[in-house]
Amino acid sequence: MIKSMKSLTRQIKAIIDKDLPLITNLSNVSALLNTLEDINWCGFYLTNKDYLYLGPFQGEVACTIIPFDKGVCGYTYQKKETVIVPNVNEFKGHIACSSKSKSEIVTPIIVNNEVKALIDIDAPILDRFHAEDKELLEEIAEVLKELFYE
Numbered sequence: 281m282i283k284s285m286k287s288l289t290r291q292i293k294a295i296i297d298k299d300l301p302l303i304t305n306l307s308n309v310s311a312l313l314n315t316l317e318d319i320n321w322c323g324f325y326l327t328n329k330d331y332l333y334l335g336p337f338q339g340e341v342a343c344t345i346i347p348f349d350k351g352v353c354g355y356t357y358q359k360k361e362t363v364i365v366p367n368v369n370e371f372k373g374h375i376a377c378s379s380k381s382k383s384e385i386v387t388p389i390i391v392n393n394e395v396k397a398l399i400d401i402d403a404p405i406l407d408r409f410h411a412e413d414k415e416l417l418e419e420i421a422e423v424l425k426e427l428f429y430e
């Protein structure tokens with residue numbers, strides 16, 4: 281499991297090309313994230329000055345716009361750190377895009393102290409995400425930072 285997770289970061293490093301549009305890179309990264317086991321949704325929310333909006337993803341249709349103070353995504357945006365939710369039904373204000381999602385992890389991509397995007401992954405089982413997933417997503421967020429430099 282850990283071994284395949286390490287190779288995921290390697291594959292992401294190999295596939296991204298900062299000379300291509302952001303959407304192009306994130307689309308392929310979402311496909312690679314989707315190779316993780318026991319997940320039912322993975323993708324990105326991007327930020328503008330007013331809200332979070334849906335970026336490239338794999339999975340069911342999802343909410344297009346999330347206010348900065350709503351849901352696990354809004355909470356992560358404000359905390360500026362990874363949030364793991366073992367049981368989404370116990371998270372006050374969780375936004376349920378799919379009734380299949382039971383647990384969730386969200387990691388911010390931060391450039392110059394500004395949250396540029398969130399990596400969001402949902403799982404169809406309770407308590408799916410732990411310290412090694414946090415470590416993996418934070419490593420991936422670090423790799424993806426270069427796509428957001430202006």
Ligand code: SME
Nearest residue numbers: 342351352353374375377
């Ligand atoms: N559950 C998220 C909303 C996005 S979906 O999981 C794709 C939230 O509470 O912010």
